[in-house]
Amino acid sequence: GKRNDKVIEAFAQFIQKTQFKSPILILFEYGIDINESKALISALEIEPYVRWMPKMERKHIMQGLSCANFGVDQLREGICGIGGTSQEGLASGVPLIPHTNGETSDPQSIYYRAAIVDVLSVSQIISVFEEYEENPEKFIELKRQITTWYSEKFGLSAFKRYKELVDKVCG
Numbered sequence: 001g002k003r004n005d006k007v008i009e010a011f012a013q014f015i016q017k018t019q020f021k022s023p024i025l026i027l028f029e030y031g032i033d034i035n036e037s038k039a040l041i042s043a044l045e046i047e048p049y050v051r052w053m054p055k056m057e058r059k060h061i062m063q064g065l066s067c068a069n070f071g072v073d074q075l076r077e078g079i080c081g082i083g084g085t086s087q088e089g090l091a092s093g094v095p096l097i098p099h100t101n102g103e104t105s106d107p108q109s110i111y112y113r114a115a116i117v118d119v120l121s122v123s124q125i126i127s128v129f130e131e132y133e134e135n136p137e138k139f140i141e142l143k144r145q146i147t148t149w150y151s152e153k154f155g156l157s158a159f160k161r162y163k164e165l166v167d168k169v170c171g
Contacts, residue, residue, distance in 0.1 A: 002033075002076065003074065003076050004027070004072075005037070007025070008037060008041060008046075010122045010123075010126045011023070011025045011049070012046045013122070014129040018133055024049060024051055025051070026051045026064070026068070028052075029054050030055060061088060062088055065088055065094050066093065068089075068092075068094050069139065071085065071089030071094040071095070071096050072096070072097050073085040073096065075119065075120060075125075076099065079101055080101045081101070082116070086098055090150045091154070093143050093150070094146070095115075095139050095142045097119050097125060098116065099119060100116060104116050114146070114149050114153075115146045
């Protein structure tokens with residue numbers, strides 16, 4: 001549904017060339033295509049590099065996300081793949097690599113100029129993984145930008161704007 005196959009395939013290709021000693025792909029047992037994802041992982045023979053997490057409370061997912069190098073959401077063509085998973089990643093300050101269908105460059109979008117790496121293809125995902133390996137500092141900076149952007153759009157800054165509006169209306 002979300003095209004998790006793309007990130008699984010990209011990860012399988014990446015582990016063949018990375019210098020990282022123990023890369024791990026963490027997946028959650030949510031969605032309708034878990035069995036298909038597990039079959040693909042088996043076919044690609046990457047089971048030792050994949051950890052499946054069971055359904056759990058969101059607060060535990062958020063704790064784990066804050067330790068991740070990336071969060072990946074929907075990679076479907078023709079739609080903005082920023083859903084609940086992306087929102088959790090943004091709130092955790094995790095660099096995101098979904099397909100935004102141009103939302104980050106559209107001044108009318110809430111996601112305009114968000115520090116999100118827009119990808120769609122397996123090769124683009126691999127490029128992001130390789131870039132992270134070559135220059136992790138770039139992604140540390142991206143994490144800082146995401147945290148700032150999220151705070152301004154959805155966090156305390158947004159709360160303050162809403163409070164000001166309520167004060168004006170109820171005044």
